[in-house]
Amino acid sequence: VTALIHILTASHVAGKDLATIARAAERTFAAPVQVEAIRLDLDKAFDASRSQYSSGILLAEILSQISSTTNEKYIVVVDVDLYIPVLTFIFGEAQFRGPAAIVSTHRLSNLFYGIPNDKGKLVIRLAKEVVHELGHTFGLYHCHQFECVMRSSTYVEEIDLKRVEMCAQCASLIHEACQTGMEKA
């Protein structure tokens, strides 16, 4: 069974950059990747007291818009700052072994940290986060391997340290998951 991955954008990331990210995901998951646009009601997820957007509410809206099948995965790219109630922020969130995930470019951009913009860096970071969150939807846990894309990152510098690829062990788990209809990893 071959997976079909949808990258749904509600962001300002350029089409050619999303195509680059799609190729990275194609290589990792050995599955075709489609880039499409999505319209989200961001206001519904906005928390004025935090000036941030609830990833949980956005994920619920994404799920209401997609037609979920066992061999399709959806990842949405947004520009807004995401949070979950207990944490100050998140780069992205995935439904573990589920169909949907979300990532934000907000804290991946150098501009957020008050340093000159670097578009190339932003695209690489976004590619890593897209692959990372998709990995969770396939059932992968965080990895201890220093350079593996599945390593947990809570700082943008940690994202820069890891590669866009998976380590051999995570790659074999993904291969197994794709072979068994994306159900197990």
Place this chain on the structure above:
Amino acid sequence: MDNNSSLLIIDDENIVRDSLSRWFREDGFTIGTAENAAAALRKLQDQRWDVILLDIKMPGMDGMELQQRIMEIDPTATIIFITAHASVDTAVQALKHGAFDYVTKPIDPDYLSHLVQNALKQRHLATENIKLKESITEFFKADDIIGDSPQMQNVYELIQTVAPTDTTVMIRGESGTGKELIARAIHSNSQRRYFPIVTVNCGALPEGILESELFGHERGAFTGAQYRRKGKLELADGGTLFLDEVGNISMKTQMDLLRVLETKQFTRVGGNEIIKVDFRVICATNKDLERAIADGTFREDLYYRLNVFTIVVPPLRERKSDIPLMANYFVKKYAQIMGKPITTIASGAMDVLVRYDWPGNVRELENAIERAMVVGTPPCISPQNLPFQLMDKKKKHSGGSLAAMEKEHIEGTLVGNNWNISRSADILGIDRVTLYNKIAKYGLQKPA
């Protein structure tokens, strides 16, 4: 990162439970959630949780009260409070009652990850520590004191009675009766068992050296004292100080020792710093201290300080029924050390061992068995393998008429088998009735 750790999230808000579950699930945790105290207590009855994330404000029983209930179920529980309503008072209370940490929402993701990882590390260390202590306790149970004679049963009872207390113990007994083993058994069964037992052989060292050995010395205190050195008193801090051959201490050191035992503080040789120590004292002697007091060679006040609880270890000749048990124990011990397949002692050889008086007590018996194991040929130790003096002793005792020899042989066998009639009759190759007749004929009596 498929870790084997478990995490229980207790929060009345569904969205908090869900988001935390998703966050930690990606790290491979086994996640449990509870929306209130009752649900949490049910989850805690079902299994042990490595880390518990606990909200403070909940309807019904709040987090602070729940923490105390959790600690009653699992005193080692690792609890992290997560609250949106922080106050100094609740933070102090939570930490006072044993919470691992107290954090306010929202939390930096990196901080929360590290916090949970640190909590897990501490939990694993605590668990490892408990296991190690249990293994130490097991190890101590298997001590080397052998003997099931009534005299030794009495000694075991005394050890059990005095060990848990902090009382000073004086162990008296002839040389080689195993006084140090008794001291170690007391220490191993005391509250101080995780601290060292430090032995000072008072009989082996000249006065000046003993003083430095006990109290330590400062650099330059005497010629050759190039470095500061801790004494045995300092090394025994928290544990037990075992003063072996205490009857051999000089009058001057006796006075110094008395002062330390009374004040539990001292100064190193050549130093002014007062060092406070906390140790239990066990001492041993084979000397007649009462006579030494009368002779003026042992201080009476020190005697009363040390002689609080006395254990007298009986000499081996007074508990001959222990000899076969001990001899077999030493055979097993040396067979393992030497890798020699000797497993038993021939009945003739055992008879020699039981008859002998053992002036050197257990130490002499152990040496005799070790020697026999060296010269003996598998599978058993024969009388010829025993040292000459044992054989000579047997010859000396065995002289006289045939009847006297028979009486002596029967008596030795009975004693060697703890007056077990069936077993003794078996060894002697006679039936039980004949043995009873012989016992009556020779007027043999089982010792009280």
